Amino acid sequence: MASPILVGERLCKSYVRGGRKIQVLDEVSLTVDKGEFLVIAGSSGSGKTTLLSILSGLDLPSSGRVILAGRDITGLSEDQLAPLRNRQTGFVFQAFHLIPSLNALENVMFPAELGKDPEARAKALALLQRVGLTARAGNFPEQLSGGEQQRVAICRAVINRPALLFADEPTGNLDSRNSEGIVELLLDLHRNQGTTLVMATHSPALAARADRLIRLHDGAVVPSADRTL
Amino acid sequence: MKLRHLLRDILHNRGQAVIFTLCVALSMVSLVAVNSLRRDVRGVIAEDAAALQGGDVIVRSGGEFTPALREELARVVGEGLATATTAWEFHSVARREGGEAVLFSNIKAVSGGYPLYGTVELRSGRPFAEVLRPGVVVVGQALLDRLGLVVGDHLLLGEGRLQIVDVVVRESQRPVEFFTFGPRVFMSEGDLAATGLVGKGSRTSYRWLLRLADPGAAETVAARLQARAGEGERVASAATSGSRIKRFFDNLLFFLSLIAVFTLLLAGIGMQSSLAALLRRQVKTIAILRALGAGNRHILGHHLGLVLLLGLCGVILGIGGGLVLKGAVFQLLAGLLPEKLTLEASFADLLQGLGLGLTAVLFFTFLPLAGIARIKPAAIFRKETAGGLRRAMPRLALLLGLLLLSAVVVVQLDDVTTGLWFMAAVLVLVAVMWGLAHLVLGGLARLDISSLALRQAVRSLSRPGNASRTVVVTLASALAVLFSIYLVERNLRAAYIESYPADAPNLFFLDIQKDQREDFIDFVGGKAEIFPVVRARLLAINDREIDRRREVERRGDSLSREFNLTYRDDLLADEKLVAGKGLFGGNRAPGRLPPVSLLDSVVEIGDMEIGDTLHFSIQGVSLKAEATSIRSRTRSLLYPFFYFVFPEATLKAAPQTFFAALKVPQGEASLLENRVVSRFPNISPINVGESAVELGRLMAKLSLLVTFFASLSILAGGLILVGSILATRLARLEEAVHYKILGGDTPFVLKVFGLENLVLALQSGGAALLVAQLGSWALCHLALDISFRPYPLASLVAVGAITAVVVALGLLASLSVIVKKPGAYLREHSS
Known part of the structure; x- marks a missing residue:
């Protein structure tokens, strides 16, 4: 039996906006096993991105806790979370979030350089070659198409070979041809490197290929045996 | 509705609105202070001319008056047109009876009736005319302190022995003569002959002061006397008589005006920069307004209203700040200002400040406002870019604006040639700084930097919306001026005060008569x-x-x-x-x-x-x-x-x-002065060492004033820096979030932001130092004709200090960005 790499226990998240309390997550619990490909599905506003943010340690839950690789990360400070984000997890965003002042190569190298990896450049070049962007290594984000930017973002997310990769609607801003390429790339990484993949998506094609799917509705997990979205 | 919309826009962009308002205020502060002080000083000098000059008509000569002028004066007095008094003034040493202490003093021998105008206030409170009788003197407190005397003691002046009977507390004419060294000694004209101090060829200022029965006839009487005046005899009415105080303040306020105009120009760049940043945030709103059918007139009118509202707030703040600054200058120059000068704000101050401020606001905001016309409704669909408001530069309008600004500068400086030269010099300075900034920033961007944090910091300098070049240009220009003032002042001090060479003469003797020459040389040992x-x-x-x-x-x-x-x-x-x-x-x-x-x-x-x-x-x-x-x-x-x-x-x-x-050992100077004056009462000694100290004190006071005014221009650079940081807050926030998501900790984020500001500060400081060193060298060599010392340690300390301030300011302004949780940012910007 596979051991869990990520556990979310009774996660709640609420905000106060304009004097009104908004409950985004309500007692969400889940477990992700090592090497698993989990899809979090749900309509817009159901709390997918918030759940992903909390599970990856980018945000704090109002209550509940997150255990990553056996360690409770809920109470960790930003500086305690930094090495975890750098080595154990990777994140791919819908809006890419590349650093605009760095070119493609530098963007990919960045996490490895932060970890003082002397092979950062070589690894980044190899990844870019793998995604077919060697010729675009010197280009800045604004000079790349959406699909190219997302490929760079994926390379950046995996350069330190994280055990866990979070992806938030990675194909949400892409056309179908680019989406397909990105999906293949993510699944390839998941299969070949054994990376655990936790993805929030609207894509039925992606959901169909997941090991498991959980569905959110109004911030709560709803039972579903059906993988269709 | 319109005002509410304006206020909403201001609140929505409050950071840049505050920076813009502060820039307007800063551009006004020193100008208002200088203009108000100048108006007051000129007003007092004009209104109170008779008290400051001592009479309605003043007759001056460097030697004894000619018989023709004496006769004419006697006729004027005889006809009942005027009463007259005399004031002979010269420097000589006063000695302590029974001791060796001597003091170079400013002696005024006056006749009865003095002063005809104004007051000589005594410590006893008694009227001056009653106290100053033959055989006595009235002295300044400094003389008592330095010679160790008290009222009632005797003072030796030349061959005369006079009793000290009172102490001068205030003299209405004294500010006119504040550059004369040494404490005041008043004596009766009748005692002068007994002292033997005034001889033929001696350096005495002879003055007749006239109080007219009809002060309105001053010009007529002055012309009548002037017609009989001989060579070197000058007759002037109080209104037309030039005075040292007027010349001193004209020069000082002119120089402060130069600095104030410089601050105005730099703060103007700040206005332009902060308004451009504010408008960049408005691009989407403007595009939506256009899409909804709003015309240029409506949109421009709205933003012009916004600029004028903020500008007005800035001008009012600037006028208030200017009057406070004037108060500080007032305190600093206490003792040098005419006694009737009181601290007040006039309607003219407000009106002139308002006019100047709004002109500056309109000139410096013209460019960003003109850019509004170029924003298309399609901007709704595009991500905002920094370049959207640029290149909207109608050259003719810019040229006209420059001419208008030059005219304002010329009017402010009251001198066409200097005004135009000044504008040209400022433009050259800004162009040089711009060129240096361009070179260095361009060069840095091409460097292959191995340190991740440094590379990131350098790359961040060119993030969209960053005003790096503007920050460097304004900071460097302001610092260059400040460094130059510092370097020139230090070099002047070194040339005239500190480095008085060991082999140079330190004691001068004036007014040695032809028949005293050989005796004098023998007396001082032929040296x-x-x-x-x-x-x-x-x-x-x-x-x-x-x-x-x-x-x-x-x-x-x-x-x-x-x-x-x-x-x-x-x-x-x-x-x-x-x-x-x-x-x-x-x-x-x-x-x-x-x-x-x-x-x-x-x-x-x-x-x-x-x-x-x-x-x-x-x-x-x-x-x-x-x-x-x-x-x-x-x-x-x-x-x-x-x-x-x-x-x-x-x-x-x-x-x-x-x-x-x-050249005598400093310790023996007093003794020799004493001996020479005892032997040759008409000869005046000047102890250069002491004079240098006094000159140094005055220089320090003026230098403090000038440095303070120049420091205000640095604030413009600081405001632009903060404005630039605010304008790029979103980009910085995004960067900080990226760093954190990718595993960067707080020290790393701090390091990147700190290094970015460090590069900016070092570049500004370095460029400023380079230009200041070259400029000061040229000024010292070519204009002042003194040797130049670069003071490298002090210069480096100054660059270090300014760097620390800029880095601290930058980090402080970025603090809210650094502490932000990545999740919160992602949630806020997920849409």
């Missing part, structure tokens, strides 16, 4: 350097008469004053010939005019050249001479120098006195 002095006036150059009225208004030295001519055949040790064949042009054909050698400084004042004919009057005797050489001084010391040097044969027979320069 004195003696210079003959012949008092003369320059009447014309190449038969072109000296325009005395214009010369009086000149800022520096003028050709209208009485000069000291001398004769000798050789150059002095600190002189070199810069033009001409020998001092007197070698062998000269008989019948030619006698030769005269000119010092380069007077050549500049009079625009003279070799071959010019100079027409002098030596106590009424005409002397024409031909300029045969030009000399320059190789060292700048408090050492005697003469504008005009003649061959001995030309001046030997002229009425003359002698001037002696001696």
Whole structure:
């Protein structure tokens, strides 16, 4: 039996906006096993991105806790979370979030350089070659198409070979041809490197290929045996 | 509705709105302070001219008055037109009875009725005229302190022994003469002869002061007396009489005006920069308004209203700040200002401030406002870019704006030539700084930097919306001016005060009469350097008469004053010939005019050249001479120098006195002064060491004032820096989130932001230092003719200090970005 790499226990998240309390997550619990490909599905506003943010340690839950690789990360400070984000997890965003002042190569190298990896450049070049962007290594984000930017973002997310990769609607801003390429790339990484993949998506094609799917509705997990979205 | 919309926009962009308002205020502060102070000083000098000058009509002479003028004055008094009093003024040493202490003092011998106008306030509270009787003196407190005397003791002045009966607390005329060294001593004119201090050729200022029965007739009476005046005798009404205080304040306030205008220009760049940042945030709103059918008139009108509303707030703040600053200047110059000058704000201050401020606002905001017209509705669909508001530069309008600004500067400085030169100099300075910033920022972007944090910091300098170049240009320009002022002041201090060379004379003796010369030399042991002095006036150059009225208004030295001519055949040790064949042009054909050698400084004042004919009057005797050489001084010391040097044969027979320069150990100077004055009462000693200290004190005071005004221009750079950080807050936030998501910890984020500001600060400081060093070197060598020292340690400390301030300011402004959780940012921007 596979051991869990990520556990979310009774996660709640609420905000106060304009004097009104908004409950985004309500007692969400889940477990992700090592090497698993989990899809979090749900309509817009159901709390997918918030759940992903909390599970990856980018945000704090109002209550509940997150255990990553056996360690409770809920109470960790930003500086305690930094090495975890750098080595154990990777994140791919819908809006890419590349650093605009760095070119493609530098963007990919960045996490490895932060970890003082002397092979950062070589690894980044190899990844870019793998995604077919060697010729675009010197280009800045604004000079790349959406699909190219997302490929760079994926390379950046995996350069330190994280055990866990979070992806938030990675194909949400892409056309179908680019989406397909990105999906293949993510699944390839998941299969070949054994990376655990936790993805929030609207894509039925992606959901169909997941090991498991959980569905959110109004911030709560709803039972579903059906993988269709 | 419109006002509410304006206020909403201001609230929504409050950071940039505050920076813009502060920039407007900053542009006004020093201008309002200087203009208000100038108006007050000029007003008091004009209104209270009689009290400041001592009479409705003032008759001056460097020597005793001619019989013709005396007779005319007696007639004026006899006709009941005026009452008159006399005030003879000179410097001499006062000695303590029974001791060796001596003090160089400013002595005023007055006749009954003095002062006709104004007051001499005594510590006893008694009227001055009642107290000052023959046989007594009234002195300044400083004299008592330094000679260790008290009221009731006796003071020795020349051969006279006079009792101290009271202490001067305040003198309404004193500010007019505040550059005279030494404490005041008042004595009766009747005691003067007994002291033996005033002799023929001695350096005394003779003054008649007249109080007219009808003060409105001052010009008529002055003209009547002037008609009988001889050479060197000047008659003027209180209103037209030039005074040292007016000249001093004209010069000081003119210089402060230059700095104030400079601050205005830099703060103007800040206004432009912050408004551009504010409008960048408005691009989407403007695009939506256009899409909804709003025309240019509506949108421009709305934003012009916003600018004028913020500008008005800034102007009001600036006027208030200016008046507070004026109060601080008032305190700093206490003792130098006319006593009737009171701290107040006039309607004219407000009106002028308002006019100046709104003109500056309109000029500096024109460019960003013009960019609004170029925003298309399609901007809704695009991500905002920094370039959207640029390149909207209607060149003709810009040129017109520059002309308008130049006109404002010219009016402010009250001098067309200086105003235009100043504008040109500022434009050149900004262009040089822009070029340097462009070179360095461009070079840095191309560097292959191995440190991740440093590379990221350098790359961040060119993030969209970053005003890196503007920050560097304004900071560097302001710092360059401040550094230059510091360097020039330090070099002036070094040249004239601190580095007074060990071998240079430190004791001067003035007014040695011809028949005292040999005795004096023997008395001081033969070690004195003696210079003959012949008092003369320059009447014309190449038969072109000296325009005395214009010369009086000149800022520096003028050709209208009485000069000291001398004769000798050789150059002095600190002189070199810069033009001409020998001092007197070698062998000269008989019948030619006698030769005269000119010092380069007077050549500049009079625009003279070799071959010019100079027409002098030596106590009424005409002397024409031909300029045969030009000399320059190789060292700048408090050492005697003469504008005009003649061959001995030309001046030997002229009425003359002698001037002696001696080097004595400082501890023995007082003793020698005392001995010389006891033996030769008419000879005035000047202890240069003491004078240098006094000069140093005054310089320190003025330097503090100038530095303070110049420091305000740095604030403009600081505001632009904060504005730039606010304008790029979103980009910085995004960067910080990226760093954190990818595993960067707080020290790393701090390091990147800190390094970014460090690069900015070092670049600004470095460029400023380079320009300041070059500029100060040129100023010292070419204009002031003093040697230049670069003060590298002090310069580096200054750069270090400013760097620390900029880095701290940058980090402080970025703090809210650094502490933000990545999740919160992602949630807020997920849409």
